[in-house]
Amino acid sequence: MSGNQKEICLEDLKLRILRMDLEPGAMLDEASLASHYGLSRTPLREILQRLAGAGFISTRENRGAKVASMDVATMRVFFQTAPMVYANISRLAAENHSSRQLGDLQTAQLEFAKSTERGDAPAAALANHRFHAIIGEMAHNPYLVAALNRLLIDHTRLSQTFYRPADPHEEQLVVRASEQHDALISAIEAREGALATDLTLQHWDLSRDRIERFVRPDPLPVDVISMKEHRGAV
Template structure:
């Protein structure tokens, strides 16, 4: 029974972090979590330690656990590293994929499409997470997979913005992302390495600008104008 509750607690906290129900940097109240899932302090600590090992949580001695942050340094590393990891994962996935994995990828894509058609940004982000996780597993690379898994935490949190389009043009980008997934599946299935890498980089570029908006400050609510008398001041 305790093991089932631990698994439920683990899965729920992961989902809440990825969906931003638990915001980046927020404290995790161990007393509240223990009461919510009906587990004692020791198994809860085991859950938090596992989440820390996976990159979801930071644990500081005498300060408890926090949801991993998305500060400027983290985001800088994310945007620098993501295209490198995704491109190399795609290359290895083409070379090492199995047919059952390809079928799993197609199933994940169907769920992703359904979520986008239903205008469900949280589910779209989660199924996109699963889609790229399967491609990571295809790579069979013990060094890249942990990097991908850590990156997907932030990618999934950031992509809540991408899957919540605010205009017809942004909706078109989401549809384009769906089409790119289909093309990526075909390239991986046919082991077309260079095509898969090119598509992966195009897919990254498609959503990069929208994801960057997540960490940009909103514009000021008023239009700033420069008085004529100071327009040419030095």
């Protein structure tokens, strides 16, 4: 029972970081985390080292651990890097996957679809994360997967930062994303690397557009502004 308590703690911390229940840059207190998960500080500190190695947190000597931050510079690099890595991973997944992994992928996509249908955005974000992480596993490329998993951490967090449940347009985009997932599964299953690459780039464009629309929304109507200006001048 307590044998996998460490694993539970590790996975739960990953989840809390991805959900931004633990915010980017937040300090982590060893003592409280240890007691929360029913561990002593020794195994908890080992977990922190592993989380740091996977890019979830950063640690500084004598200065404690904090959740990986997400500043503007990081975002810029993220947008620059993601499409290349995603596309290559998908191509490799199509070429190298084993059929057993395909079932896991379909399960993850089912979970994504269900989460979106019931409007559970955090669950959808996590299912989406899992979907793309599985594609990473299917690529059988430990080098690129290291890059992918770090990208996915920030992607999942970004998606949730820039999510507006009220926006009706948003729902449309999610439906399209789900359709793209299905198409990508088919391409991987058929081992069509080129198609998988293409679909992944389309999927990326959709995701990027959604975030871009948030950062740069439709400008306010000009005449309203001029009216206000006019009144101010009186």
